[in-house]
Amino acid sequence: MREGAPDPELYEFQRYRARKPFAWPGGKKVAVWISPNLEYYEIDPPANPHRKSWAKPHPDVVGYAHRDHANRVGHWRMADVMSKHGFPGSVSLSVALCQHHPDVVADANARGWEFFSHGIYNTRYSYGMDETQERAIIEDSIRTVREATGQTIRGWLAPALTHTPRTLDLIAEYGMDYTCDLYHDDQPFAVKVAKGRLISMPYSLEVNDHYGFFIYNMSPREYAQTLIRQYERLAAEESGTVMCIPLHSYLIGQPHRIGPFEEVLRHIAADAGEGGRAWITRAGDIADAWYDAQEGGQ
């Protein structure tokens, strides 16, 4: 980005109208990917001068215990429902989870899920880091995920959505293919970086379960209806859009929410077979298909 300028110059403007038609593999109209955030929050993290971790003095029992529910209960419930309906995950991972709860990471890996980095902990923020420090968390992420899963991470969602002006340049330099931190479009687009290449992978704040339940205060059934409307609208528009469902299992995996959510997966999966409109996939596969289409002369 152009640091300090009013326009950060992240990407070119391109209107939604009159874009060149673009279909996903098999002629599918919408690439649907689920992004479970598998996170670790520290109970007593050090202070970052730019952002507070917890609302209460440590231990913030409600905040900490809520997140811990994910690793004790929520993940397993959510993952079983996803597997049942044929949805892989593309995991936004606090990479220290590989050390704290390797069971959770191994379970996700065994299900064929992809991993990208969401920082070391969701209680350690990038704000205020110098370049050496930021390189250290990127290199730590690559190394930790490779050792725990055998996978090489291809994407980045900044820890707790905390960025620096150099994050996008650095992750491209380290060979990553996509960022989940930009929300300007329903299709992937090239991001301007100093070296290498990078695309914006449509993630979503608007249909993120955290926004659904704690910004918009939806009931579980209202949230499920929102996801179905989001899907139906994108499937009815021009081809080549992306629908991401970002989840936190301590929210969606609660017993009053998982049943209505399963209906969403059933709805989309029913439109994924021969002649259907949904390509149920992972972020890395979407990036591959997009890069292939660009190189194919689009």
Place this chain on the structure above:
Amino acid sequence: MSLDPTYLEYAKRGLGYDHALYPYAPLPKRAPLAWPCGRRVAVWFTVSLEWFPITPSDTPFRAPGHMQTAYPDYRHYTSREYGTRVGFYRLLDAFDKVGAKVSVAVNAAIAQRYPQIIADILSAGHEIIAHSTDMNGTIASTLPVEQERALIAESLATLEQATGRRPRGWHSIARSQSFATLDLLKEAGVDYCVDWANDEMPFAFSNGLVNIPLNHELSDRQIINVQQQSVDSYAQQVLDAHDWLSAEAQAQGGGRMLPLHLTPYIIGLPYRMDAFEGLLADLAARPDTWFARGGDIFDAFTANQG
């Protein structure tokens, strides 16, 4: 600009938690816990019975539901009292109608001020668990540990005197604890607390105290007051949860808990009670429902531990 180098040091980055309060054990990998009656879903109501002094304290923090206007806040003082005088009695009658025994988390001040309520709770067969002194009795790590110890002791002693029995359970205001709380509760002879909503079944802390997780999301406060959803939606969500837990218990063996936290000044209003009584009737009609008190769940858990 750079951060202090220690910000990139991770002293507790290793197997298990970054604390020693309790061990890691994912629910699906634990031995199933069956309820004594053989039913699948323990529906556990906990009603908070609270007295808010009209002179609120912000030390260590002001309790949820406390006074909001400049002094004197008649509006909130009396609205909370409405729950205790009227709403709670509607709830007692509703529980009686379906034969549900529940836990009541009681401020010690309630026992001192309104002994008749204590007699009515006990004669109906409900359990009293300790819920601090009054709604100025909040706990956080900014409270000196000696004050916290005294607060816990005073709450338990007052309730023991009023009920003839030392409460076995503890519920901190807003589920807020300090790093010392678990040991202070153990030292005071408490069997279980309900503050950690990190699990859906009972588990033991490292010091032997048991946690019976009282889900903070499945509460009338969260769903109706904070998220501004209707009582009909609340009831639907509870039934959806019951459906899921019943099926999960069937598939995985043993039982599950459905903890429901109630506040008389929220759920006990006239326009909400019919829907709540409808919910109670629906829950009672399901053959896999076991209406349990916290102490019943604690006993089933400890019997299972051998």
